[in-house]
Amino acid sequence: MSRIRKFSQFSFRDLVATAGPTILLIGALCALAYVIVDPAPPRHMRLATGQENSAYEQFGTKYAAALAKDGIKAELVRSLGSQQNLQQLNEGKVDAAFVQSGSTDEAAAQRKGLVSLGSLFTEPVWLFMREPVAVTQLGQLKGLRINLGPEGTGIPKLFRQVLALNGVEPADLAIGALENTPATVELLEGRIDALVFSSGPDALLVQMLLQTPGIRLFNFDQAEAYARRLPFLSHVVLPRGIVDLGRDLPPQDYHLIAPTATLVARANLHPALIELLVQAATEIHGGAGWFQQQGQFPSARYTEIPVAREAAKFYKDGAPLLQRYMPFWVANLFDRLWVVVVALAALIIPFSKVVPPLYVWRIKSRIYRWYGQLRTIEQELEEGAADGREQVCDELLKRLDDIEARVNHMSIPLAFADNLYGLRSHINFVRQRVLLTLKTAAAAR
Structure with a gap:
């Protein structure tokens, strides 16, 4: 029976000898296509955040935790703020960063190879003053000691534009360039009269200053006019009692002007990482807040930087189908396999005749x-x-x-x-x- 069985089977040795080189060639070409045409996403990225205790830094920590769930290590790079983040993006030192609206324009962003992953939240301009300072119009700031922060932040450029609308020149003020934390100490000690910075309401400094006796928040009564004159600004309202209803803090509605924080990345960032960052943004910023409704953010609106194709697709259709039901790396593998399948089909058809x-x-x-x-x-x-x-x-x-x-x-x-x-x-x-x-x-x- 063994001899009959031996002569009944096909010659496996001859099949391997003839098909083996073809299989190896197909495998090598498919592997080459898999690696070169659509490389695997990197497991490490650099995200520029902001100053110590800023909203950017707090949100950066949340993004790092979200990416870590899928095996991506996000290295947080502390910075002075929006302008320095933009500079680091342009120089290729970071892969993504938080950037304030108004920091650049569409032409400059395209020239530098930058894309928006969506606007995340409004970050009002907070102008805190000591109680003795009686200022109701920005024109009355002349001669006061006011801290605008380092030039690496977005506020100096933004607030100079606001002052210019009121006929106030930088030379009319004693402008400081301290970071937010030491500037707050200077304000509390009475060595400066006012402090300006832009941040989300969740920032620790904002929460503290809103509840500090002797510190008053400036009310931008003309906020709607500022928003019309400077399109990258929005008019938002801090409702009465939102900080502490029991103590009625704040004791009135405050009108504020607010740029929008945007997550910006380099255009060559791997598409899979863009999808992960956008999904993380939805989890982190998708809820209701002091100045936003449920689901208002993240959004492809409110940004002057062109939105990445993957981000725009996510905002329109939601998460990719495979990622809704599979872990990220498994879904990414299947998503990339189509390259191999096409290459395999293109090679198998002719080789099957040989x-x-x-x-x-x-x-x-x-x-x-x-x-x-x-x-x-x-x-x-x-x-x-x-x-x-x-x-x-x-x-x-x-x-x-x-x-x-x-x-x-x-x-x-x-x-x-x-x-x-x-x-x-x-x-x-x-x-x-x-x-x-x-x-x-x-x-x-």
Whole structure:
């Protein structure tokens, strides 16, 4: 039975010998396409945040935690603020950053290769003053000591534009450039009269100053006019009692002007990371807040920077289908496999027409090479000298017996059995010619 089974199966060795190089070539080309055409997303990225205790820094920590769930390490890079974040993006030192609206424009963003992943939240301009300072209009700030923060933040540029609308020049003020935390200490100690910074209402400094006795928040009564004159600003209202209803803090509605915080990335950031960042933004910023409704943020609106294609698709259709039901890396693998499938199909179709003939040729070549031996024997039989023909015939018969013995031990699939039996009949045919020649030589002697 073992011999019958052996001759009943196809020749696996011949199949490997003929199809093996093709399979290896296809595998190598597919692997090359998989790596080069759509590389795997990196497991590390750099995210520029903001100053210590700022809303940017707090949100950066939340983004790092969200990305860590999918095995992505987000390195948080502390900065002075929006302007420095934008500079680091332009220089390629970070992959993504929080940037304040009004910091750049569409043409500059496209020229530097930057894309928006969506606006995240409004970050009002907070102007806190000491109680003795009686200021109801920005024009009354002349001569006061006011801290606008370092030039790396977005506020100095923004607030100068606001002051210019009120006819106030920077030279009319004693402007400080301290970071928010030391500037707050200076304000509480009375060494400066006012402090300006832009941040989300969740920032610790905002919460503290809103509840600090002797510190007053400036009310931008003309907020709607500022929003009309400077399109990157919005008019928002801090409702009465929102900080502490029991103590009625604040004691009135406050009108504020607010740019929008935007998550900006370099255009060459891997699409899968963009999708992860946008999904994280939805989890972090999608709820209701002091100045936003449920689901208002993140959004493809409120940004002057072109929105990334993956982000726009997410805001329109939601998360990719596979990522709704699979872990990130599994979904990403299947999402990238289409490249391999296309490459595989393009190669298998032509190679499928080449491998079968090669397989048939390899098996038949094991049979055909014995025909060369038979032809050699016939030539030697015809060229043999008449006086030594009997000896030649004896040697040829021994060679034919050896050939027949080897052929009988050949492993040939049953599909090619007719070729094997044809070879054996031809061996016998040549043997009969040799025997006839031997008989004729013996009779002649």
